[in-house]
Amino acid sequence: MSQAQPRLRAALSLAVTALLVIGLVASQWLLGDAPRQMQFDARLAPPGVDHWLGTDALGRELWARTLAGLALSFWVGCLAALLSTLIALSLAAIATLSARLDALVSLLIDTLLSVPHLILLMLIAFALGGGTQAVIIAVAVTHWPSLARVLRAELWQLRQAPYVRISRALGKSRWFVLHGHLLPHLIPHCLVGALLLFPHAILHEAALTFLGFGLSPSQPAIGVLLADAMRYLSGGYWWLGVFPGLGMLLMVLGFERLSSHLRRAL
Amino acid sequence: MRLIAPIAKRVARLALVLTCVALVSYGLMMASPIDPVDAYLGPQMAQVSPEQRALIAQRWGFDEPPAVQFGHWLRQLVGGDLGWSHVYNQPVSEVIAQRFQRSIALLGSAWMLSTLVGFSLGVLAGAKEGSKLDNIISTYAFITASTPAFWLAILAVLLFSVTLGWTPTCCAGPAGALNQEVSVATRLHHLLLPVTTLALLGIANITLHTRTRMLELMRSDVATHAFAQGASRIDVAWRHGLRHASLPAITLAFASLGELFGGSILIEQVFAYPGLGQATVAAGLRSDVPLLLGIALFTALFVSVGNMIADSLYGVIDPRIKAGGL
Numbered sequence: 001m002s003q004a005q006p007r008l009r010a011a012l013s014l015a016v017t018a019l020l021v022i023g024l025v026a027s028q029w030l031l032g033d034a035p036r037q038m039q040f041d042a043r044l045a046p047p048g049v050d051h052w053l054g055t056d057a058l059g060r061e062l063w064a065r066t067l068a069g070l071a072l073s074f075w076v077g078c079l080a081a082l083l084s085t086l087i088a089l090s091l092a093a094i095a096t097l098s099a100r101l102d103a104l105v106s107l108l109i110d111t112l113l114s115v116p117h118l119i120l121l122m123l124i125a126f127a128l129g130g131g132t133q134a135v136i137i138a139v140a141v142t143h144w145p146s147l148a149r150v151l152r153a154e155l156w157q158l159r160q161a162p163y164v165r166i167s168r169a170l171g172k173s174r175w176f177v178l179h180g181h182l183l184p185h186l187i188p189h190c191l192v193g194a195l196l197l198f199p200h201a202i203l204h205e206a207a208l209t210f211l212g213f214g215l216s217p218s219q220p221a222i223g224v225l226l227a228d229a230m231r232y233l234s235g236g237y238w239w240l241g242v243f244p245g246l247g248m249l250l251m252v253l254g255f256e257r258l259s260s261h262l263r264r265a266l
Numbered sequence: 267m268r269l270i271a272p273i274a275k276r277v278a279r280l281a282l283v284l285t286c287v288a289l290v291s292y293g294l295m296m297a298s299p300i301d302p303v304d305a306y307l308g309p310q311m312a313q314v315s316p317e318q319r320a321l322i323a324q325r326w327g328f329d330e331p332p333a334v335q336f337g338h339w340l341r342q343l344v345g346g347d348l349g350w351s352h353v354y355n356q357p358v359s360e361v362i363a364q365r366f367q368r369s370i371a372l373l374g375s376a377w378m379l380s381t382l383v384g385f386s387l388g389v390l391a392g393a394k395e396g397s398k399l400d401n402i403i404s405t406y407a408f409i410t411a412s413t414p415a416f417w418l419a420i421l422a423v424l425l426f427s428v429t430l431g432w433t434p435t436c437c438a439g440p441a442g443a444l445n446q447e448v449s450v451a452t453r454l455h456h457l458l459l460p461v462t463t464l465a466l467l468g469i470a471n472i473t474l475h476t477r478t479r480m481l482e483l484m485r486s487d488v489a490t491h492a493f494a495q496g497a498s499r500i501d502v503a504w505r506h507g508l509r510h511a512s513l514p515a516i517t518l519a520f521a522s523l524g525e526l527f528g529g530s531i532l533i534e535q536v537f538a539y540p541g542l543g544q545a546t547v548a549a550g551l552r553s554d555v556p557l558l559l560g561i562a563l564f565t566a567l568f569v570s571v572g573n574m575i576a577d578s579l580y581g582v583i584d585p586r587i588k589a590g591g592l
Contacts, residue, residue, distance in 0.1 A: 107282065107283070107286060108286075110279075110283050110286075111283050111286040111287055111290060113524070113569075114283050114284075114287060114524075114566045114569050114570045114573070115287055115291075115524070115562055115565060115566045115569070116524040116525070116527040116528045116531075116565050116569060117524060117525070117528050118527075118528035118531050118532070119527075119528070119531075119546060119561065119562055119565055120562075122546065122547075122550045122558075123291055123294045123295075123550075123558065123562060124294060126294070126295075126298055126300070126550050126553070126558070127294035127295065127297045127298045128297075128298075129298065129299045129300070199412060203412075203414055206414055206416075207414065207415065207416060207528075207532055210416050210532070210535075211531070211532070211535060211547050211550075212547070212551055213550060213551070222414075226414075226416065226417060226420060229420065230420065230536065233420065233423055233424060233428060233435075234428055234435060236428060236429075238424050238428075238429075241417075241420045241421070241424055242421065242424070244417075245413075245414055245417030245420065245421070248414055248417065249409075249412060249413055249414070249417070252412040252413075252414075253408075253409065253412045256408070256411070256412050
């Protein structure tokens with residue numbers, strides 16, 4: 001059954017993920033100030049009935065902070081993936097205009113791919129001075145090459161398609177062909193591409209923040225929570241290190257599943 | 267002659283890409299809002315008069331236009347001088363050389379381990395598609411592919427170092443011991459956990475790709491023919507599958523060097539292992555621009571050479587590609 005109905009599975013997966021995301025976003029709205037509220041009588045309390053996932057060194061509830069961190073990651077990941085897809089699409093379109101531009105774009109891709117992602121991310125975050133904006137831009141600027149390659153190959157192939165050649169022969173402008181014939185064909189590719197980029201984007205955002213280049217330490221981001229947990233590791237406060245990462249893993253897994261189901265269904 | 271031309275072409279491409287990397291990273295450093303004189307002075311900033319600051323800026327050439335500065339830097343770079351790292355108070359090339367020596371032990375062993383284990387797991391899973399073994403391996407690979415590297419490292423420290431006490435929590439040797447005094451066994455003991463964690467993360471990618479290739483083969487005409495002749499699945503996997511799957515696995519292994527290096531930055535940070543990754547973080551956080559530029563160039567060279575090797579190996583493993591011309 002599972003192999004026979006990829007569309008059903010994709011729809012189910014989409015529904016579950018959408019529900020979780022809505023829940024996540026809504027929880028931020030309902031929680032209000034909970035992730036920042038300190039309880040000085042319950043510092044570093046272990047997980048239990050009163051404190052579901054325990055509390056940190058300032059007595060803040062870990063479950064609220066983890067949820068807030070996931071919501072933050074979700075927004076950063078969304079924006080970065082969208083921006084990255086836009087960059088990939090426009091550069092792929094530019095590359096198909098002429099051979100010289102194509103060489104330029106592929107040189108740019110080679111350059112970006114030759115520096116390890118994390119180092120490039122650090123350089124860009126450093127150049128922009130850190131903060132949420134810097135992280136979004138850095139992640140967007142580093143993640144487009146793989147998608148751009150796919151789109152470029154697709155575009156080259158499409159240009160040879162009979163209906164595109166007829167359209168050109170009838171005297172339609174390049175611009176018309178691009179957005180009348182080619183772009184509609186590329187939209188599903190872009191959607192799947194953005195969805196594939198998303199988990200990478202949040203993982204890299206968390207890594208960058210963990211190293212101290214990303215979101216500011218006052219925000220309850222997953223990277224910040226885990227960097228804080230590092231200081232309490234040898235004291236045996238295991239919950240600080242385990243739960244935020246587990247939340248992130250579940251979120252990334254959910255989106256990976258969704259994108260693999262979608263790819264199979266489309 | 268036929269051999270030399272493509273190699274020369276690749277080396278030229280490598281030089282072009284490295285120049286671009288230099289240009290881009292230098293441009294990023296110039297765009298940074300962090301003032302290099304402030305970064306150099308650190309807390310002594312308050313004790314320095316504006317005249318002295320201007321003098322420092324003039325001595326370092328900061329009063330010249332960016333293009334001229336870039337020219338100076340590039341000329342020195344070609345001469346082998348990467349500049350001075352103020353965080354470590356050493357020439358940048360020395361910092362990179364020392365740190366890389368320590369990192370290469372970590373990177374190299376993790377790389378070998380993840381390639382070998384990842385490839386064998388992929389072949390196993392692909393050969394026995396749909397079996398319990400395949401399910402376990404695929405699920406494992408799927409989950410580790412989504413795990414944040416530093417979180418896995420934190421879990422490893424929690425379990426093996428804090429709770430069980432089997433491995434040390436930090437550094438490349440016991441605290442306070444001099445580099446020369448540390449025995450090989452102690453070093454290996456300190457490397458054990460970081461290498462395992464880094465390898466665990468690398469395995470997933472290679473396993474998944476190898477498995478896909480194996481499935482491709484198992485459904486191909488070659489395999490059907492072999493099955494018709496009475497070969498078992500293991501036979502087909504061993505005789506045909508290994509060759510078929512080894513090419514993408516090797517390519518991927520070399521192409522993932524960048525990813526591996528990124529992972530090592532995070533792992534070194536968690537285990538406080540004094541390698542190149544930790545130096546990168548220190549350079550970035552304390553705005554050591556020459557060191558950061560040096561590391562960016564060095565890693566770009568490292569990754570590009572890896573990609574070049576992967577491309578060249580194509581022809582050796584699969585003679586059909588050589589005939590087609592690259």
